[in-house]
Amino acid sequence: MMHWEESIRLAMDALGVDKVKAFLTMLGVMIGSAAIVLVITIASSGKAYVVGQIEGIGANLAYAALDRNGVPAVPGDELSYGDLAAVRQSLSMVTAAAGTYDIPFDFRLRGKVVRARLVGVTEEFQKIRNLLMVSGRYFDEEDFISRAKVCLVTEHIAHDVFSHEPAIGHALQLEHLRCTIVGVFREGVPTFGQSEIQDETVLVPFPLIKTLTGEDFFQVIYAQSASSDEVAVMTSEMERLIHGRHRKAARYAVQNLSSVLGTVHTVSLAMSLVLVGVAVLTLIVAGTGIMNIMFVNVAQRTHEIGIRKALGARTAEIRLQFVLEAAFISLSGAIIGVVIALGMIWFAFRLIEGAVPLSVSWIAVFCALLLSTGVGVLFGYRPANAAAQLNPVEALRVE
Numbered sequence: 001m002m003h004w005e006e007s008i009r010l011a012m013d014a015l016g017v018d019k020v021k022a023f024l025t026m027l028g029v030m031i032g033s034a035a036i037v038l039v040i041t042i043a044s045s046g047k048a049y050v051v052g053q054i055e056g057i058g059a060n061l062a063y064a065a066l067d068r069n070g071v072p073a074v075p076g077d078e079l080s081y082g083d084l085a086a087v088r089q090s091l092s093m094v095t096a097a098a099g100t101y102d103i104p105f106d107f108r109l110r111g112k113v114v115r116a117r118l119v120g121v122t123e124e125f126q127k128i129r130n131l132l133m134v135s136g137r138y139f140d141e142e143d144f145i146s147r148a149k150v151c152l153v154t155e156h157i158a159h160d161v162f163s164h165e166p167a168i169g170h171a172l173q174l175e176h177l178r179c180t181i182v183g184v185f186r187e188g189v190p191t192f193g194q195s196e197i198q199d200e201t202v203l204v205p206f207p208l209i210k211t212l213t214g215e216d217f218f219q220v221i222y223a224q225s226a227s228s229d230e231v232a233v234m235t236s237e238m239e240r241l242i243h244g245r246h247r248k249a250a251r252y253a254v255q256n257l258s259s260v261l262g263t264v265h266t267v268s269l270a271m272s273l274v275l276v277g278v279a280v281l282t283l284i285v286a287g288t289g290i291m292n293i294m295f296v297n298v299a300q301r302t303h304e305i306g307i308r309k310a311l312g313a314r315t316a317e318i319r320l321q322f323v324l325e326a327a328f329i330s331l332s333g334a335i336i337g338v339v340i341a342l343g344m345i346w347f348a349f350r351l352i353e354g355a356v357p358l359s360v361s362w363i364a365v366f367c368a369l370l371l372s373t374g375v376g377v378l379f380g381y382r383p384a385n386a387a388a389q390l391n392p393v394e395a396l397r398v399e
Contacts, residue, residue: 028286326380
């Protein structure tokens with residue numbers, strides 16, 4: 001125990017003799033350890049953000065549409081209320097289902113003509129698409145039964161047309177229909193125009209679509225499961241069910257976003273491995289620098305080593321002292337690097353104000369400290385062993 005205490009004291013004293021050289025030696029370790037923490041944090045946070053966006057759009061959704069390419073469609077091929085009811089009632093894993101029909105439409109509001117997307121929706125569309133009501137309400141059951149002439153507009157339309165005035169209660173002209181605005185909504189998770197919901201979108205109860213266009217079918221049917229684990233089974237069951245309700249020649253595209261999630265996981269893992277590899281390479285370069293500096297230290301302190309051996313220091317004690325010096329250099333550099341990385345993460349979090357969730361991986365912090373210290377010990381062992389093998393008589397001759 002006394003030998004360990006003495007070796008630690010001597011190693012610390014040796015590092016304190018030339019603080020500038022010790023700091024420059026640990027600089028590479030600081031960069032490498034900080035890089036490991038930052039890379040893993042950025043990769044995991046980026047992955048969590050992208051996955052959250054996809055899940056918000058509908059990672060637990062499957063959607064079906066008539067494939068209009070190839071075989072000509074007949075009226076009986078279109079997706080109907082019966083198909084929607086069958087999906088909702090026949091598939092046990094389905095927790096919500098909705099149908100949509102959307103077309104570009106010009107409407108007049110407050111004397112202003114707005115070119116928007118008119119979307120006819122069913123009752124559970126709000127749940128399916130995770131719509132947030134900014135003001136007013138969503139459609140209720142009575143709106144669908146009575147074919148009420150009501151509509152919802154996006155927050156963008158409300159702000160563009162009404163500025164800071166409330167939009168609720170105003171009427172917009174849809175050809176020969178006047179629809180009263182009963183709600184203003186926005187997407188819970190932005191889809192950036194990759195769904196039915198655009199910046200200029202008007203939602204109406206689906207029965208009004210027949211009044212406006214004469215059509216009485218769904219372009220898309222959505223089904224939602226309780227978790228993303230059930231999506232694959234739900235998709236295949238939904239495809240089987242819909243094909244079974246229509247003629248054999250009809251083709252339907254039934255898909256989900258699970259494949260996109262899988263791609264995100266794969267790309268995130270590949271990027272993390274590449275970036276961690278670069279960080280590890282930085283540590284290896286830093287380890288080479290530590291080894292070179294330790295060789296210089298051994299050469300400069302050969303006389304000291306000879307004196308210690310002459311006074312009875314064993315080979316293992318000399319080796320331990322120099323290994324500990326290398327370990328302290330790398331550990332100190334790793335701690336400083338980790339602190340710098342955590343400070344940068346904190347600053348970035350304050351800068352973006354929670355727009356992207358940043359979560360520190362404490363496993364990454366532990367790995368950075370352990371790997372950096374291990375690099376120091378590994379690259380410091382050879383100079384330490386060279387010091388331990390010095391002949392005390394020859395060492396004492398060196399001035």
